Amino acid sequence: MTAPELPWLIRALLRLFPTDFRRRFAHEIVEAISLRSRESAGFDGRPGVVFWAGTALDILSAGLSERSAWLVWRLAGVGGTLRSSARALRRRPLYTSVAILTLSLGLGGAAAMIAVVRGVVLAPLPYENADDIAVVFNDGRTARPDFDPYWPVSQEQYELFAASGQTVSETTWIGRGSTATLLTERTAELVDAAVVAPNFLLFLGATAYLGRVFTQDDAPEAGGVAVISHATWEARFASDPQIVGRILHVDGQDHTIVGVLDEDFRWYGRGSGSQPELWRPPSPGDPSRGYDRSLIVRVQPGRSLEDVRLEFGPNAYEFFTNDGFKDRFTAADAASILSLREHHLGDSIRRIPLLAGGVGLVVLLAGLSVGLLVVGRMAELDKEFDVRQALGASGLSLAGQVAAENALLVFFGTLAGLGVGAVGLQAAVASAPPGIPRLENAALNPGTVTALLPVAGMLFALSGLLPGWRTYRRRLDAAALRQGRGLTRSKAMPRRVMVGTQVASALVLLLGSGILLRSWHALSHQDVGFRAEGVLAARFQLPDDGWTPVADAARPPSDAAQSEPLAVTGSLLAELDELEARLAAVPGVTEVALARHVPLSGRYGGWTPLTPEGWEDRSWEDRPHGTAANWVTPGYFEALGIAATRGRLLTAEDESPGATPAAVVSQPFAELFWPGDDPIGKRFYAYGAHTRPDRSPAVGQHLVTVVGVVPALREQALQESNVTVFLPYRASIAYGRSPPRDIAVILKTSVPPSSLAGETRRTVSDLFPTQPLMRMEPLEDTVRGWVQDTAFLGSLAAAMGAYGLLLALVGVTGVIAIQVNRRAQEVGIRMALGAGKADIYALFGRETALMVGTGLAVGLAAGVGGARLLQAHLYGVEPLDPWTFGSAPIVFMVAALLVTAVVARRAVEVDPTRALSRE
Template identity: 30%
Template sequence: MRGKGKGSWLDSLRRAAARMGAFFRKEPMDRELEAEVAAHIEMATAENLQRGMTPEEARRQALVRFGGVEQAKERQRESRGLPWLDTVLQDLRYTMRTLGRDRGFATIAILILALGIGANVVVFSVVNTILLRPLPFYDPSRLVWIAPADAKGLSASTYSVDAYEDLRLMNRSYEDVTGYFAFSTEDNYKLTGRGVPLPVTGIMVAGNFLHVLGVEPMLGRQFTPEESIKGGPAAVMLSHAFWQRQFGGDRSLIGKAIAFDGKPVTVAGVLPESFDFGAAFSPGARVDVLTPLIMDDIRYQGNTLTFLGRLKPGVTLAQARAEATTLFPQFYWGKRFPESKGNYKDAARPVPLKEYVSGKLQRSLVVLWCAVGLILLIVCVNLSNLLLARSAARSKEFALRSALGAGRARLIRQLLTESLVLAGAGAALGLGLAYALLRYLAHQGSIALPLLSSVRLDGTALGWSLLITVSTAVLFGLVPGMRASRANVQEALKDGGHGTTEGRQHERMRTALVVSEVALACVLLVGAGLLLRSFLRVLDVDLGFQPSTAAAVRVDYDESMSTEKRSAMLEDLAHRVGGLPGVEEVGFSDNLPLDRNRSWGAPRIKGKTYKPGELQGAFVYIVSPGYLKAMGMRLRGRDFTWQDNDKSEGAVVLNESAAKGLWPGEDAVGKMAVIGKKDVRVIGVIADVSDTNVEGKSSWQMYLPMMQKDWGPDGATLVVRTKLPPEQLAGSVMRTLREINPNQPAVEFRPLQRLVDHAVSPRQFFMMLVGVFAALGLVLASLGIYGVISYSVTRRTQEIGVRMALGASPGNVQMGVLSKTLRMAAAGIAVGAVVSIAVANLIASLLFGTTPTDPTTFVAMAVLLGAVAALAGYLPARRASRINPMVALRNE
């Protein structure tokens, strides 16, 4: 038995070697085969001659008895060598010759495929980066974000230092808990000792922050415990981009001191390129450095810390949530540090860090993915139409190949090979387009999408491109291949005539494909229209301030100076900047709307007792005189003056929501309120200002004077309203700032409109992409309509000539062609409108101020599609009306 098995194995090896050798010797063997066939036919012919047949009849009978010569050759070829590889190479060679003869068709098909596949690769890469790919941390599935459910604003989603220390001590669910200071501002540090001070944005993180995330520095070390205590050595961790940009990637910098804020700070390490703090935790923000958070410095500032934790192995999220329900209320008011206020009766709700980072975008990204999938489907339908027209023109070729022995499977395989070659070329070009676009998106810091800076064309995206390339080739090549494979000599000859059954079948199928193409384009257009209407409604939202012609710049000053000196310095600066040409209003604030935010305890009516939870917290802005006017806010009452200092009565300006909440039905101006333990008078009420986002309802807001020491500002931002473009005024403002403070860093004088643009950038991003896809779908649909109508006119040239010879006018001919065009468009619009209603209801949560069945959008999209369809049909109709009857009849 073993010997027999060994012999069988050797025989198989010999047969394989023979086939391989035959494959590489196929040309000589083909010549031998032809000689052998010719010899068989000559012998049969000779026998027939001996039977008394004429030479012609003898050869004819020999061929009949032998059977199809080419079929016999094909059977013999398939019995030798590697038939599948031989066939594939034959199909490829034939495909290249065929496409080379029809370069116009090949070019159009490749361009259409490149757009469809490239768009799909780009969207998949974005979806993969934000939704599918794990976060760039060690074992990210065990990382959780800890915050109260549905918290609004930073103060409501952060905790105090004592809560942080108690949670680390008392929990049983986490390996460790970490956090960072949530209220860091842009350009909050400055790099000195290198000429003009350079603004640097840094985040203070707990000493164990990188350890909990599982991030190891690319160079150097993590922070030491000594660097996280008050009075310890100062250290900094550089981001990879900042290290490259400012220090040229100097590896010798590790362990050396650089000057931050005029003080020596040791460079502990450089973060890996894959770690971008802003991309994960503050989309759209640039973070240059991390510094160790000194807990004692912020212990009495209230809720300022974010919480992140790493679950212990085997601990579920449900267990962590159950523990938080019982644990967090024990932190109420703090036990070890009563002065550090914290109200945690509402338990924290841990969520997976991935969900916190990108969960809110899931629905939008899925919609975007579906939209680009529709584009690929439209591409397939369009190319199927082109291939059907092309296969109709090649019907005689396919029938002749069938007569010569090519089976149905061989014809289908040949056409699928052509589809694969076209799809492969389109994918190669599409990947080039996708690569360029992804690089552009990765450097768009103005788009507030998480992890966008890490989007790239990776192996997963390449695998996806391969999948959709093959799928697309099969989708648009299978139907024409099935149709062509059914052709035979007789039907092909009939199809070569005019008005035959096969010709009409081709036309009906192409018409059905165009109707489906228009329907898909209609769905895309309606979705894009609804998102566009929503975006326009967002832009029409009353922000409560006027961002146009206003700009802001962060002012550097010594924060240790007294309230009186700070007020005098700011008043002097306001006077100098206000005197610059083109400046209308000037003011200061430690915070801007739609930027970072903080909330304090709610203002209360003096002498009134409130039940727990009856009042909501208020967002707080510490401002100077002129700020409200510089922002373009609508004020009722009076503004602050520089005399609203510690020697005067406490003052506050409330927004309308806070005023109505405290004194419903009354005028709040002039009323007394209590903030903390201080009595203040309401000197004015302003219209509600968008605080955390443009689309949400405004919270309570209160504006307090920075001239009073009870309300110490966290820095100062100069706001200037100007008649000039901000970039023209930037140089004058910066020179004025340096006249007062030579160490003022070269910070950017940024327009306030940028805050609004940043807030709406995610919606704008999705709207623009869907809009581009809708426009592409519209173009492809119009091309499909044009192709079908143009093909129909070409086939009916003689018929149209006869009609015109019998008296039909050019106008009648045009109307006939246009009516067919509009019937196809109307059918597609009707189907698309029904599907669009269902799709619009699915994306209702993404709409703002717009209903899913918005009649304006549906009517506008139907009119647009109809107009484009009429234009696409007009060109063939015009050509049809110019047919010369005599020429057409002569050709007939």
């Protein structure tokens, strides 16, 4: 009975059956088919196509059904393995919970980190074709190296750019962040507002939740229009469905609300997290603010950001120098061009690699710790497996059990890690310094979980598959050898390498946290030059109608030295007197000051160009820059505890009209203008609004005499003292061409400052009912805000470092404990031969010193490289801080030797005869 050759298709289809099925029945199936083929043969002696087609279908469906049934059976087998592994883990609650906890800390950190990176960096920007959008600035550094590389552009520049760009298809702009006083029926509130080009919202594809967005058709002369944010609509207007068409009184002008923006519309200034509440196109009544806007362009289809750089890089000079600032921007490459993503992220992006690196080390540490646990568990399992293998279990199934057990650990570790990640993320978002854009996007969503899977998979590969494979190999060996001793010796080696790696990673974390903590300490103990304790500060804007601004034409001609006070109409000065008197009468207030700026509450809005007497002919570049002016009442120095080092402080006399213009300068100011000279009695030009270098400094300015010097102050930034001059507040109203509308109330109190908030608010609103107070907070909080970034990074790094140190020490303990066990006999012999306890401690101490020392050396090398990443976040400490780099390894080594001594005690205290009798 010879079977005719079956068609290849049938033979191929037979392979669909699982192997063991084929082994059992393939021969019979082939025989049956060939017998049947003979029976159904036609006149030519061969079966027809119909027969083969039917047979193929039969084999195909039977093969597939059998295969899937086999798979189901195998899966049931895996299920069984998992169930027995779960039982095995339940029997070892300590091992299981420690492993899951360790994994969850590592994976939780990774989950939170992934959520932040995805939400802040990777999530698509919520605008139409966002990848084609770029933001253009003047590169201020081409004028002076210390200038802002992202200097806004002026209206003239914008118009030039919009008219001539070849590589861009569309342009729009957004004004520098500003505030608006929002006057409703009952209240006046100061809100963050944005003045934007009429096409701004359409450009970004913003849509309205209610009403519409404004467009180019809302021409300025058509009267003011505005849209409000969804959050504002909810919070300030109680989600009023009739909001569209309402008139808002914004900064003295009426604006019609034409729409409410969609809930998810966001715009982030360069690295800023705050959102404007109100958006409006410019209106004719707006004061011109010079360099006041960010230029936003859409790259032409087919062109790249690089093309834009090429067009506006070399030619930027044409665009960015074509006005009164010509001689400022002398280099050809005067434009800074950022992609919208870079623009939104700003400096926040610098924290990401740091955090990711730290989290990566934590994950590595956790993985190694679990790896060490698993190696220990394997040693235990080996004995059990020897028995089971002898009873007939296959090496593969035993390996499967190891893999299943560790898969369960990683699975539950991942679940717990998601919990840890959710909590950690919440804590991190809550304690993160303000100004990280899009942080609200960071969430544990399905995408985050998916991104976490490779990390969990890697941990599973390390802690599940590798030991599983190793078990399989060992079982093969064991089957051949039946003698385990020769193989166990090699196990100590990977353990030591793993612990050494842990030590290295933990040291890197410790070094990072050490440097950051030192920087935090330096920042928080920085002498700011004034006393913030017990001071309450708040700001508001003076009403427009308190005086009549003096027109340029009405000024006296150039004779600046005759400091002729200008007429101030209205009741403003009297009102300020009244305000000071009423605030002073509030119980608990010991000193009242008015000032234009509150210290450390933000930059003073660019520099104020001042020209010392005798420097009139110097070119613009040769004159000092970066000077900041603050206009203050005499109480300012008293309230902030600032004393004069030379001369006197400002007095009420200096504020009175007709007084000789006087100023108090800070020490750096004196050194910059009159190095080596006595600054008292020196004079400089001030009070003019002119900033244009092509004009003589004398035009429209007054000569001011220095009457006193105060120490260096950190008024603008905690990190550097600025070159400050203090001018009398009321005199600035008298002389100022554009009066300082911004005013701050600074109160020195004898009670906790925040307890006076309500009374202060009432007092100010009694006098200025339309002018809301804003940003009221104790000055100490303001100062603390400057430390937040470093504090956040520092405490995060400290937590990571402590976790790393703990895990590494646990690792050291494990390795030494095994050594102590294994060498109990050797220790016994040594002690019997006269070795002292100290010798035994030294024996294990050397072991630790070698293992930890190697890890520390590697960690130090890595730390030297990694510390450079911290540079941008450091203050008052070098990246390679000798204190940190010197002490961290010593602390580490001492801790490792201490735990070694504790573990080695067991070997030392044991009776030598009992140790000798072991095994």
